[in-house]
Amino acid sequence: LKDKEAIPMTVKPFLISADKVAHVQPENYLDHALLVLTKTGYSAIPVLDTSYKLQGLISITMIMDAILGLERIEFERLETMKVEDVMNRNIPRLRLTDSLTKAIGLIVNHPFVCVENDDGYFAGIFTRREILKQLNKQLHK
Amino acid sequence: LKDKEAIPMTVKPFLISADKVAHVQPENYLDHALLVLTKTGYSAIPVLDTSYKLQGLISITMIMDAILGLERIEFERLETMKVEDVMNRNIPRLRLTDSLTKAIGLIVNHPFVCVENDDGYFAGIFTRREILKQLNKQLHK
Numbered sequence: 676l677k678d679k680e681a682i683p684m685t686v687k688p689f690l691i692s693a694d695k696v697a698h699v700q701p702e703n704y705l706d707h708a709l710l711v712l713t714k715t716g717y718s719a720i721p722v723l724d725t726s727y728k729l730q731g732l733i734s735i736t737m738i739m740d741a742i743l744g745l746e747r748i749e750f751e752r753l754e755t756m757k758v759e760d761v762m763n764r765n766i767p768r769l770r771l772t773d774s775l776t777k778a779i780g781l782i783v784n785h786p787f788v789c790v791e792n793d794d795g796y797f798a799g800i801f802t803r804r805e806i807l808k809q810l811n812k813q814l815h816k
Numbered sequence: 817l818k819d820k821e822a823i824p825m826t827v828k829p830f831l832i833s834a835d836k837v838a839h840v841q842p843e844n845y846l847d848h849a850l851l852v853l854t855k856t857g858y859s860a861i862p863v864l865d866t867s868y869k870l871q872g873l874i875s876i877t878m879i880m881d882a883i884l885g886l887e888r889i890e891f892e893r894l895e896t897m898k899v900e901d902v903m904n905r906n907i908p909r910l911r912l913t914d915s916l917t918k919a920i921g922l923i924v925n926h927p928f929v930c931v932e933n934d935d936g937y938f939a940g941i942f943t944r945r946e947i948l949k950q951l952n953k954q955l956h957k
């Protein structure tokens with residue numbers, strides 16, 4: 676990029692901090708997770724345990740997939756299944772000190788990537804919108 | 817961008833053509849739309865009428881919002897409400913000949929933007945992933 680020096684080179688300046696990130700816990704039931712997703716309007720959010728450590732990611736699609744039976748949508752499963760039963764535990768993670776280049780490599784295939792601090796606690800998320808805002812700004816210089 | 821000349825300057829090279837795009841019709845019931853979204857794994861898809869014209873966009877969140885009653889999730893509404901009752905009709909559109917700069921300006925706030933040809937027919941979609949792949953490629957040169 677022409678203005679490489681002008682773009683901050685780590686993830687940190689683009690971070691959406693933890694306090695602004697909607698999330699659920701592994702022990703929550705699916706009906707609670709569905710409510711949080713629907714009310715916040717997000718299609719997927721992080722799953723954090725009680726010690727604020729990242730456990731995975733849950734999306735509305737994962738929930739729907741879990742309750743889609745062969746004959747009908749089995750809505751009662753929303754009250755019997757938990758987030759930890761359907762969440763995706765295999766997710767990429769970034770550190771606050773990681774390079775922007777590494778982050779962009781991940782964001783190509785993930786709408787957002789969770790960021791952890793050096794102690795392994797959830798620090799926030801890196802999103803496609805934040806990097807695209809920067810790209811858009813560069814194009815309009 | 818340093819390699820501005822190397823990046824194609826219209827939307828066309830980044831287009832995901834119509835034949836590859838999952839969609840539903842305005843007259844479909846919500847249960848059909850929910851099935852298409854869940855099975856394809858997409859969180860939102862275009863709504864096209866029978867003459868292949870773009871009518872709007874529907875997402876799983878819009879469907880959930882529509883069936884979330886005050887006391888419980890009113891799942892029976894999936895069989896009585898139609899896509900046209902809940903879809904978002906107010907969506908940005910691009911033409912095949914539009915500049916990449918214009919497209920990036922829109923993609924900052926929209927995960928995908930529908931593209932129409934000169935006759936006003938749906939031609940395909942422009943997605944964040946396609947532009948991010950290009951950005952990633954440029955960074956690794």
Ligand SMILES: Nc1ncnc2c1ncn2[C@@H]1O[C@@H]2COP(=O)(O)O[C@H]3[C@@H](O)[C@H](n4cnc5c(N)ncnc54)O[C@@H]3COP(=O)(O)O[C@H]2[C@H]1O
Pocket residue numbers: 691695696697698715716717718719720721786787800802803804805859924925926927
């Ligand atoms: N309440 C809202 N206000 C303004 N714009 C909204 C919005 N909800 C959605 N959008 C727009 O839609 C995009 C896709 O949202 P989605 O929920 O599918 O996908 C989101 C969601 O899964 C997650 N995410 C973003 N912000 C979050 C937050 N505060 N808490 C939890 N998850 C978040 O990161 C993904 C990518 O987000 P990104 O910002 O790049 O892209 C967002 C943003 O451009």
Ligand SMILES: Nc1ncnc2c1ncn2[C@@H]1O[C@@H]2COP(=O)(O)O[C@H]3[C@@H](O)[C@H](n4cnc5c(N)ncnc54)O[C@@H]3COP(=O)(O)O[C@H]2[C@H]1O
Pocket residue numbers: 718783784785786832836837838839856857858859860861862927928941943944945946
């Ligand atoms: N089946 C799949 N195979 C590979 N990767 C997948 C995938 N489903 C989702 N993804 C990944 O997740 C991102 C967000 O998907 P989402 O369905 O929320 O949001 C999607 C969806 O709403 C729509 N979309 C993308 N491709 C579509 C298609 N072929 N038909 C209909 N809608 C599509 O455009 C949005 C942005 O797509 P984008 O590719 O930038 O970004 C995609 C892609 O990186």
